[in-house]
Amino acid sequence: MITYIRGTLSDIDENIVIVENNGIGYGVSSSMNTIRQLPAIGSEVKLETKLIPKEDSLTLYGFYDKEELKMFELLLSVSGIGPKGALSILSSMTVSDIQFAVAGSDAKAFAAVPGVGKKTAERAIIDLKDKVDIIGAFEAKITADLSGKKVSPAVSVKEEVLEALVALGYSASNAARALDKMTITDSTTTEQLLSDTLKQMSFL
Template sequence: MISYIRGTLAEIEEDRILVDVGGIGYGIYMPGESITRLPAVGTEIKIHTYLNVREDAMQLFGFLTKDDLKVFRLVIGVSGIGPKGGLNILSCLSPDDLRFAVMAGDAKAISKAPGIGKKTAEKLIIELKDKLSIEDTLSRLGDSEEENMSVSSGISEIQSEAVQALTALGYAASEAAKAVKLAAPSPQDSVEDVLKAALKQMISL
């Protein structure tokens, strides 16, 4: 099992990169969203990897963070979604965006990925809704552990009502959920307060 590869970024292609490690070039498939965040060619990088072994090939799939790799593993654990399908999903949606889409039940956003139909997207939502923790996203959005606790406790019902209100206004469920989370409401906020703050976030998304 190859957990990660550290070496020099030698080449960047449309859907994969080449990493030189001691004179050996490793071809690694990566999500398009991750490829856009790579440093310049010639830079030393560390890529977290998943090795897919088939009868006719061995393929490496790479990610910039352990969290990205964790989400990828969960996605390909869904029946009917292989590594290529998982890569397509994470090329269209970042791991955090996928969490928001799953939380909001937004199959439309997930099915935008090539090769992922509506039924497969709905199956992914059902199977991952208890495995993709939105708290992982909140922990990165907050500035401290105390803020994260205040965001994640006691306000889920208000947030849910705010998301429903935004979707009723015509916003995509995943975008609405993301805006509500980014608004970082406090337990004292009313649904109206959360909506106002979320709408400001929607403008900037």
């Protein structure tokens, strides 16, 4: 098992990242999300990897972080999605996009990915429904957005509002997108944020 590879970023050829380690250049199939986050050619890089053997080949897939690798593995568990399809999805959608789409039963988001048909998109929603964490993903995004600030009160308020919107019948996907557009500070109250978000959603 090859869990990660660390070395010098030698080249990028379409979706193949070449990492040189001890004089050997390893070709690693990667998503565009990963490729967009890579440092300059010649820099040191570390990719989280998964080796997938076939009868006539061994292909190493690599990702910028463990979250994307985990999502890649979850996508492979969906009937009709192989490594190529999973990479295509992760090239068109971020991990958070996928989590929000699954939570909101938004099959159209998957169907918009090249090579993913309607049936496969619907299957992805069904197969991944109990495997993704919408709240966890949303917390992570809030934490990143409020880097350097006291995040606990803000996270708590957004969690409460998200849960309230879902309880009111809104999809988690739409609720999360609406909340993402809201301005929040540590002094924002749940009631204020809920009211402002409901107004925002009326225009969606």
